Amino acid sequence: MVALLSIENINQNIRNLEYAVRGPLVIRAVQLAREIEQGEKKPFVSVIRANIGDCHAMNQKPLTFYRQVLACASKPELMETDHSLPEDVKTRVRDLLHACGGQSVGAYSDACGIELIRRQCANYIEKRDGISADWKNIFLTTGASEVVKTILSFVNNSRIDGQPVGVMIPIPQYPLYSATICELGMHQVSYYLDEERDWRLDLEELERAYASESSKCDIRVLVVINPANPTGAVLSRENICQVIEFAVRHNLLIIADEVYQHNIWADDAQFHSFKRCMSDMNVKSELVSMMSASKGYMGECGLRGGYGEMVNFEPEVQAVFYKLLSARLCSSVLGQITMSCVVNPPEKGEPSYELFINEKEKILADLKAKAKLVADTFNSIEGIRCNKVAGAMYAFPQIYLPEKSIKAAEEAGQKPDFFYLMALLEEAGICVVPGSGFGQRPGTFHFRTTILPQPDTFDEMMTRFKKFHKSFIERYS
Amino acid sequence: MVALLSIENINQNIRNLEYAVRGPLVIRAVQLAREIEQGEKKPFVSVIRANIGDCHAMNQKPLTFYRQVLACASKPELMETDHSLPEDVKTRVRDLLHACGGQSVGAYSDACGIELIRRQCANYIEKRDGISADWKNIFLTTGASEVVKTILSFVNNSRIDGQPVGVMIPIPQYPLYSATICELGMHQVSYYLDEERDWRLDLEELERAYASESSKCDIRVLVVINPANPTGAVLSRENICQVIEFAVRHNLLIIADEVYQHNIWADDAQFHSFKRCMSDMNVKSELVSMMSASKGYMGECGLRGGYGEMVNFEPEVQAVFYKLLSARLCSSVLGQITMSCVVNPPEKGEPSYELFINEKEKILADLKAKAKLVADTFNSIEGIRCNKVAGAMYAFPQIYLPEKSIKAAEEAGQKPDFFYLMALLEEAGICVVPGSGFGQRPGTFHFRTTILPQPDTFDEMMTRFKKFHKSFIERYS
Numbered sequence: 001m002v003a004l005l006s007i008e009n010i011n012q013n014i015r016n017l018e019y020a021v022r023g024p025l026v027i028r029a030v031q032l033a034r035e036i037e038q039g040e041k042k043p044f045v046s047v048i049r050a051n052i053g054d055c056h057a058m059n060q061k062p063l064t065f066y067r068q069v070l071a072c073a074s075k076p077e078l079m080e081t082d083h084s085l086p087e088d089v090k091t092r093v094r095d096l097l098h099a100c101g102g103q104s105v106g107a108y109s110d111a112c113g114i115e116l117i118r119r120q121c122a123n124y125i126e127k128r129d130g131i132s133a134d135w136k137n138i139f140l141t142t143g144a145s146e147v148v149k150t151i152l153s154f155v156n157n158s159r160i161d162g163q164p165v166g167v168m169i170p171i172p173q174y175p176l177y178s179a180t181i182c183e184l185g186m187h188q189v190s191y192y193l194d195e196e197r198d199w200r201l202d203l204e205e206l207e208r209a210y211a212s213e214s215s216k217c218d219i220r221v222l223v224v225i226n227p228a229n230p231t232g233a234v235l236s237r238e239n240i241c242q243v244i245e246f247a248v249r250h251n252l253l254i255i256a257d258e259v260y261q262h263n264i265w266a267d268d269a270q271f272h273s274f275k276r277c278m279s280d281m282n283v284k285s286e287l288v289s290m291m292s293a294s295k296g297y298m299g300e301c302g303l304r305g306g307y308g309e310m311v312n313f314e315p316e317v318q319a320v321f322y323k324l325l326s327a328r329l330c331s332s333v334l335g336q337i338t339m340s341c342v343v344n345p346p347e348k349g350e351p352s353y354e355l356f357i358n359e360k361e362k363i364l365a366d367l368k369a370k371a372k373l374v375a376d377t378f379n380s381i382e383g384i385r386c387n388k389v390a391g392a393m394y395a396f397p398q399i400y401l402p403e404k405s406i407k408a409a410e411e412a413g414q415k416p417d418f419f420y421l422m423a424l425l426e427e428a429g430i431c432v433v434p435g436s437g438f439g440q441r442p443g444t445f446h447f448r449t450t451i452l453p454q455p456d457t458f459d460e461m462m463t464r465f466k467k468f469h470k471s472f473i474e475r476y477s
Numbered sequence: 478m479v480a481l482l483s484i485e486n487i488n489q490n491i492r493n494l495e496y497a498v499r500g501p502l503v504i505r506a507v508q509l510a511r512e513i514e515q516g517e518k519k520p521f522v523s524v525i526r527a528n529i530g531d532c533h534a535m536n537q538k539p540l541t542f543y544r545q546v547l548a549c550a551s552k553p554e555l556m557e558t559d560h561s562l563p564e565d566v567k568t569r570v571r572d573l574l575h576a577c578g579g580q581s582v583g584a585y586s587d588a589c590g591i592e593l594i595r596r597q598c599a600n601y602i603e604k605r606d607g608i609s610a611d612w613k614n615i616f617l618t619t620g621a622s623e624v625v626k627t628i629l630s631f632v633n634n635s636r637i638d639g640q641p642v643g644v645m646i647p648i649p650q651y652p653l654y655s656a657t658i659c660e661l662g663m664h665q666v667s668y669y670l671d672e673e674r675d676w677r678l679d680l681e682e683l684e685r686a687y688a689s690e691s692s693k694c695d696i697r698v699l700v701v702i703n704p705a706n707p708t709g710a711v712l713s714r715e716n717i718c719q720v721i722e723f724a725v726r727h728n729l730l731i732i733a734d735e736v737y738q739h740n741i742w743a744d745d746a747q748f749h750s751f752k753r754c755m756s757d758m759n760v761k762s763e764l765v766s767m768m769s770a771s772k773g774y775m776g777e778c779g780l781r782g783g784y785g786e787m788v789n790f791e792p793e794v795q796a797v798f799y800k801l802l803s804a805r806l807c808s809s810v811l812g813q814i815t816m817s818c819v820v821n822p823p824e825k826g827e828p829s830y831e832l833f834i835n836e837k838e839k840i841l842a843d844l845k846a847k848a849k850l851v852a853d854t855f856n857s858i859e860g861i862r863c864n865k866v867a868g869a870m871y872a873f874p875q876i877y878l879p880e881k882s883i884k885a886a887e888e889a890g891q892k893p894d895f896f897y898l899m900a901l902l903e904e905a906g907i908c909v910v911p912g913s914g915f916g917q918r919p920g921t922f923h924f925r926t927t928i929l930p931q932p933d934t935f936d937e938m939m940t941r942f943k944k945f946h947k948s949f950i951e952r953y954s
Contacts, residue, residue, distance in 0.1 A: 101534025
């Protein structure tokens with residue numbers, strides 16, 4: 001019997017899409033870890049995975065408050081039987097369950113999420129920005145990834161006889177964007193971030209990118225990631241205002257990926273939301289901003305909580321978007337409740353506050369220290385250059401590869417950065433992601449590493465890295 | 478400032494899609510409930526919502542075992558402090574956490590889900606079917622809805638110059654299918670179920686539907702819902718084998734929506750999986766089967782757990798599908814753990830078994846009684862005719878509407894079934910879904926009601942319904 005589905009007759013956009021964060025290097029890393037578990041001998045005792053912003057997988061401990069709320073919401077009897085539960089946890093859970101169908105997290109919520117939590121998100125945004133936020137503009141999702149996919153699909157009005165819709169994305173970018181653009185048959189318009197100036201977002205480069213592609217597609221969307229994944233840059237207020245002016249000039253919907261808004265490390269950096277800047281400029285153009293429970297200090301990736309805020313949308317357009325959400329019923333209610341913890345944490349004076357704030361500040365302080373250490377360490381290695389990590393969870397160092405290694409990679413049919421990093425994995429047991437997965441200027445080579453490994457592992461990783469790099473360079477000089 | 482996004486320049490497929498289960502009637506029902514809460518006087522004291530298969534929202538209680546596992550997985554310290562927890566719960570949670578990154582449900586899982594749970598799903602399928610199942614063919618999802626959307630997108634290879642891909646779906650159907658087909662720009666090929674013969678799936682009708690549309694599109698997929706939503710029919714083994722022969726004859730991928738496999742009510746009905754029937758027939762064609770934590774006896778809709786099983790796919794094709802899943806990182810880990818409870822419940826001899834089986838059997842017995850009662854009651858009303866509810870959670874009765882009411886509906890610019898049901902909602906406070914949302918033969922009118930209201934509410938609903946129907950018919954005679 002001949003197969004109905006072949007590599008040639010499935011959706012070719014899906015065939016072509018790439019998502020390097022979970023690519024072949026990671027698959028090999030998992031395999032290596034298993035081989036070690038089964039007793040095989042390797043040049044290292046463990047595989048260190050710095051390929052993904054997955055805090056708990058790197059042994060960051062969950063916050064007590066979050067898990068008390070989740071456990072209680074799942075099993076409300078705990079409120080009667082577990083006398084160690086603080087009162088503010090119980091109050092929150094009672095309110096949340098009251099907002100659930102049948103007082104159970106097992107009931108579907110409204111398609112946009114539980115109203116109470118949407119209101120809490122709006123309060124959080126109001127406090128953050130000092131301007132009003134309408135809870136009706138908030139929709140709760142299965143992580144921020146779902147915001148990106150649904151919004152891009154929503155504006156994708158390319159017709160059979162028309163041009164594809166163009167989406168401007170930074171290079172380097174988080175590959176969810178390029179993958180989704182490819183999946184939806186949209187056109188990627190790349191603007192390069194300026195590595196020489198701490199990955200700054202340049203207005204001239206935006207204009208250049210727009211002009212160079214505007215004849216090939218109908219450019220409708222501008223994606224900005226701030227604080228940035230993978231570069232670790234944080235935009236200044238002035239820079240954001242320039243970007244908004246650019247978007248207005250060219251009639252572009254702004255998608256502001258602001259999931260790292262809690263992750264600010266550089267002393268001179270500060271998070272400014274696109275929404276607030278737009279409001280200050282008195283601009284009334286459409287904007288979607290997103291937030292997640294996976295990043296920040298909480299790092300609850302597996303619970304898949306996120307929200308999007310729609311700003312300045314026409315009501316009838318927004319209604320169509322919400323109709324689209326309704327067909328997938330709702331996002332995980334426990335994911336929504338995790339978002340509730342993010343936007344409505346214990347406040348001063350509440351019984352959970354002390355422990356919460358200690359745990360939170362410890363995590364943030366550790367990350368801040370590692371953000372500095374990672375850049376310093378890479379910069380101390382000859383042939384590697386790393387910008388400061390001002391925010392987010394990653395560094396994106398450049399590696400200067402010897403010509404011989406580039407040739408060897410080509411002979412192996414591999415990209416030079418991939419070739420280097422596969423050797424790093426096989427010889428030193430370190431898994432990071434090649435720059436080619438995020439995009440980089442032609443002829444340059446990078447990798448993305450998270451700053452998440454715990455201090456001991458982090459030191460071990462840096463030691464192994466230095467040793468490997470030296471040996472690799474010697475081999476190909 | 479002119480809006481960038483208007484109803485005309487967004488994705489028109491999304492503009493056009495419909496999802497009646499969450500449509501205008503439901504929006505009005507929510508509004509009515511709020512008005513009552515705020516003290517407004519209505520002809521009824523409460524709105525009874527039978528529009529959606531949402532067990533917990535209808536006050537079905539969660540199973541103790543499920544919630545113990547979820548609470549413990551969220552807050553593992555409970556295993557030390559909560560002495561009421563049975564040992565088998567603790568053992569399961571320990572195994573599950575061991576399979577999570579950093580032993581936390583807050584870590585991302587593999588894109589296809591936690592390997593341990595995929596293996597448990599495979600074991601469950603093996604036990605159910607008596608034939609082998611490979612855990613590598615199982616992928617865990619955000620409810621079964623995600624299986625449908627990703628698989629349809631995956632096979633959607635329509636090119637700019639080519640025909641759309643055709644998807645055969647039953648009429649009446651669950652509107653996720655028509656909505657997704659519309660969203661993806663695919664072509665819906667409707668085959669009618671035979672209401673006169675208990676909503677049987679007829680081979681001749683499949684052939685007729687195929688022949689009538691095959692010149693307009695490239696028909697590649699056949700969707701079968703068994704047990705059926707919204708009709709409540711359960712396919713016989715013989716019927717399934719006929720369908721498989723049909724699919725093989727026309728080179729169709731079968732999507733078997735088997736989420737109601739635990740919901741069998743008629744004494745002469747039995748669940749047969751498509752996979753098992755295919756195996757018995759020695760057919761090696763591609764099949765995707767899906768299961769969910771939202772239905773069955775557990776009804777954990779809000780936790781968004783589901784799985785898909787890919788059968789007989791070429792390995793390289795399956796690898797591309799898994800790559801697609803990787804770009805959305807993973808489904809909710811607590812949703813995955815809920816699926817683990819579904820496929821790996823307490824076994825005889827384990828401490829949780831007695832309570833679990835009592836709770837489960839009570840729920841199933843209640844549903845079974847209501848399945849019979851709902852059909853009997855509707856059949857006792859003049860002008861309504863209801864087939865037996867052999868399985869799933871719904872009845873799909875036909876209403877014979879007076880000519881005058883059809884005219885009145887047309888004058889109001891409404892579909893006649895919608896017109897009737899809006900009156901039912903306004904006058905009797907009962908929210909069900911019009912047949913037009915699921916599809917029905919032209920000139921016939923139906924509605925879908927769940928069998929979920931608890932006994933008291935159910936009686937009240939039937940009383941109100943009878944009274945309303947009589948008054949409506951009199952008004953328009």
